[in-house]
Amino acid sequence: EVQLVESGGGLVQPGGSLRLSCAASGFTFSSYWMSWVRQAPGKGLEWVANIKQDGSEKYYVDSVKGRFTISRDNAKNSLYLQMNSLRAEDTAVYYCARFHRGMVRGPLLYWGQGTLVTVSS
Amino acid sequence: EIVMTQSPATLSVSPGERATLSCRASQSVSSNLAWYQQKPGQAPRLLIYGASTRATGIPARFSGSGSGTEFTLTISSLQSEDFAVYYCQQYNNWPPLWAFGQGTKVEIK
Numbered sequence: 001e002v003q004l005v006e007s008g009g010g011l012v013q014p015g016g017s018l019r020l021s022c023a024a025s026g027f028t029f030s031s032y033w034m035s036w037v038r039q040a041p042g043k044g045l046e047w048v049a050n051i052k053q054d055g056s057e058k059y060y061v062d063s064v065k066g067r068f069t070i071s072r073d074n075a076k077n078s079l080y081l082q083m084n085s086l087r088a089e090d091t092a093v094y095y096c097a098r099f100h101r102g103m104v105r106g107p108l109l110y111w112g113q114g115t116l117v118t119v120s121s
Numbered sequence: 122e123i124v125m126t127q128s129p130a131t132l133s134v135s136p137g138e139r140a141t142l143s144c145r146a147s148q149s150v151s152s153n154l155a156w157y158q159q160k161p162g163q164a165p166r167l168l169i170y171g172a173s174t175r176a177t178g179i180p181a182r183f184s185g186s187g188s189g190t191e192f193t194l195t196i197s198s199l200q201s202e203d204f205a206v207y208y209c210q211q212y213n214n215w216p217p218l219w220a221f222g223q224g225t226k227v228e229i230k
């Protein structure tokens with residue numbers, strides 16, 4: 001059974017940093033592109049970042065470029081999102097998600113339960 | 122940047138009736154379009170990909186159509202468990218900067 005479990009969310013002050021983790025199990029993690037998607041309270045879904053199987057390609061939504069870094073550790077079956085210079089508008093539930101197949105041009109089939117990040121003073 | 126626009130924002134439908142949701146892309150995304158369902162407090166669930174292929178375990182009352190810039194999700198006979206928010210998402214362009222529509226909430230009439 002595929003499982004994605006996020007952790008690391010919490011309350012952080014504006015300008016602060018946070019590192020989210022996603023523990024993957026039930027599939028060959030190193031064979032799949034992975035993604036982070038977020039959802040602000042009461043709002044819609046926003047794609048945040050994609051990372052290739054070996055970490056050699058990373059793509060970001062403009063609003064987080066230069067502040068967030070997606071990474072992975074295939075030996076630990078883990079995906080990460082390092083978030084720096086956090087702003088109030090980054091407040092959201094952050095979901096880790098796996099693509100349907102081993103390519104990025106595809107839908108997101110598996111999702112974690114999400115972890116809440118609140119940026120507030 | 123491809124912008125996805127969904128309509129209507131809210132759809133009021135009685136159980137057993139048909140619901141038709143629309144999604145428009147600002148430029149062609151071919152058939153690289155997915156639909157997701159999200160219920161309160163839950164993660165999104167993949168319903169449709171490739172514009173018209175149902176994901177595993179999705180009931181036949183859900184169907185998708187369209188290509189290029191205009192897409193439709195149809196729920197043929199709404200069940201109580203179908204009242205939720207639905208999002209479309211394109212995965213066509215390169216680099217892979219994906220985009221979701223703003224969502225359509227299907228509520229009980």
